[in-house]
Amino acid sequence: MTTVAPRRSVQKVDRVVIRFAGDSGDGMQLTGDRFTSEAAAFGNDLATLPNFPAEIRAPQGTLPGVSSFQLHFADYDILTPGDRPDVLVAMNPAALKANIADLPAGGTLIVNTDEFTKRNLTKVGYASNPLADESLSQYNVHQVAMATITRAALEPTGLSKKDAERAKNMFALGLLSWMYHRATEGTERFLREKFAKNPAIAEANILAFHTGWNYGETTESFAVTYEVAPAKLATGTYRQITGNTALAYGIVAAGQCAKLPVFLGTYPITPASDVLHELAKHKNFGVTTFQAEDEIAGIGAALGAAFGGALGVTSTSGPGIALKSETIGLAVMTEMPLIVLDIQRGGPSTGLPTKTEQADLLQAMFGRNGEAPVPIIAPRSPADCFQAALEATRIALTYRTPVLLLSDGYIATGSEPWMIPDVADLPDLSVKFATEPNATDGSGEFWPYLRDPETLARPWAVPGTPGLEHRIGGLEKADKTGNISYEPDNHDKMVRVRQAKIDGITVPDAEIDDPSGNARVLVLGWGSSYGPIGAACRRVRRLGMDIAHVHLRNLNPFPRNLGEILARYDKVVIPEMNLGQLAMLVRAKYLVDAISYTKVAGLPFKAEELQDVLIDFVKGLDA
């Protein structure tokens, strides 16, 4: 373009939250993803929150069909995708209506005017066009006929009108990329690869992307552009990663660290399917992926593979855990290593498949018949899923037990920068299979239930090992020999030993985040609420108040020092996206009068909301 660009001011800001919102078919997730990649490549810290309906294509232009992607990027380390957007891109009236309440006064609103037809407005209950009346006067509104401009720009390509219009999301991406001084090469390369089989479509999308960029550059509508400098994160090599990808990589790495083949037995379920999709790409790491006929067969096959000496893994969400419970119980009874990944979603029943919740904790803890304890691990952020998978594997292999890993929809689909670990620093998880008879009575027999005195783990003797032929199963085992036993005292002993084995698992101590050391209120959290709780604590401290934060990764057993920590504080507040499940466990175990703060809206906590809650507690102590 040769047009002389109007003079414009460049404003430096430390952080920005952008929300792209449109119809499910508008490509908002892709648009958000691309902007995220550019922010990551530029070196910003970032956090994302995709939010989409369970329907693949809900009726077009309706409120239930709105899909959005929120991205928070900054020049410092941030913890959440942001409570409220600074910039809202609304591709249609439904997207505007569903999201406008979150835009603070003075916020920037960019709307695609082409969709604001009478019919579309009526569809979502607008009596008059909000672009034409005063209802949006408190915002900085930019009306852009994105579809019309894109279509006109793409006319020379000979693409059909419909195909040309579909590229309007790339127009929006181009415009935002211009506003925030983002590089264009990455997106161009991405589009050429994505549409490698259809170069015409690739070039059309690139053209739409440039058209959006040039629109910002040449029109006078946008007076200011913004710069967000790279973040000063710890020294290292970074990449952007979602929780599900990090979890899959963690499993691949766990197999390598354990020198075991990985066997994933699973069944498609939202929001866990991406773990299967990702692992299915990495069969060159000795990873087998088995898409079974149902959830039960998925975990059954994983357990069968574990019997054969593989690292058995199954992935699912809450409804799948319900179906897998009996097999988890069998793994408890047969004392075999097994990794069970639960990517939690809104429940009960089918619930909210694409929304987040952390309400499976008690299911993980107790959701089996009989006394069937299992260790529980919960990652705190997308990147943390990698380490959590290694930790789950360490426990499963060391203690010969199924381990439940509780991720959730928020961190599974959300992304953030990840400092790529040095492979040489990964833990050695290698195991020793039993090779020799071990009976202590001189019989020369193999006793599959003779335990390691330290870990209480039983030997793992895999088929193919001569002399160690043995039978295991769900019936109660005689201590040591593993033969079937209905002896009352034996059962009592075995129930207690299985419990003691889990209780005795070595887990890292909990760490307290209390910069001043003077806090009297402790916030205790677990899993994906790490970001909002952490951000809320920072805000509280900025206001001159003291507050401590402990975030649990190990939920069963709890860190050894947890009871002592809880006793140090005058008040313990436990925010959870459930009705107080961790609070119930903590109160029962430590007799602490922990106060539950709960919300189950299918969305992560907002830092602002938690900040207000925490301030009330801090102030309440002084009152």
Next chain:
Amino acid sequence: MTAIDLGLPQLGGLAGVPTFDGKQTAKEYKTDQEVRWCPGCGDYAVLAAVQSFLPELGLKRENIVFVSGIGCSSRFPYYMNTYGMHSIHGRAPAIATGLATSREDLSVWVVTGDGDALSIGGNHLIHSLRRNVNLKILLFNNRIYGLTKGQYSPTSEEGKVTKSTPMGSLDHPFNPVSLALGAEASFVGRALDSDRKQLTEVLRAAAEHRGSALVEIYQNCPIFNDGAFKDLPTPTILKHGEQIRNGDRFLTRRPDGSLAFADNGEPVVHDVTIADPSHAFQLSRLDTVVGVFRGVTRPTYDDLARAQIANTGCLADLLRGRDTWQVST
């Protein structure tokens, strides 16, 4: 090793399983556990047949695994001095699928019953058959729930009076062989607990078959369903490449395509290798046929799955991905 030549795949069912050169006996396959089936139970005969036939295969005993579900017959693994797992009701085929897929060097056997395989585990059974996982599934059919003390099963005849059906059962029963053929099982056989020779022949053919092999074993339950098969007509024994005979009569195909025994006409010659399962399905509808119904070559799920696996990946490259950035001080 002896095996009936069924024109089966070059790669046998036991290829990849280490062999044992010395002599094995049935006794070596017995455990020290007391067998706890009821006196007169058909399970004893099957256990004895399996224990005495396995040594013939010449496999290393430690490379044989028996996986069972829940039910009377599912106690089977405890009595076999091999590796074994007594798992969950209905789930043995799923567990065995994971084991067989991850371990090419194992001979994996599933022991199940009519309730275990066809009721609670029906889904896993048909899916393991359609996938053609290299498993040998022994389905002990006594047409009753024995372990729960006498309720009708999915193979009980209509109108069966049991504790749970005092006015007679209402369900139409499954024919396990027909069901397996409907799932396009690559190997389907049937045997009687009372005919050890014929049972052993079918077991041997199943072992040699690469892929899922379902063997239905008719079996009596003297406690809850005595005479389960007492009204059985003299069975017709299928032999590959031979006419299908019952006494003086032989099987012929009528002009409408149906099969019937006759004493004249063109005899049907049994061929287990016919690709279309409908021929075997027709045989499964006759009353009563035993032997191998079908034994066709089809790629197995586990062979194909293993062919996709490699150990060539570089973990550092995977973790790094394509788009990275450096943060330096």
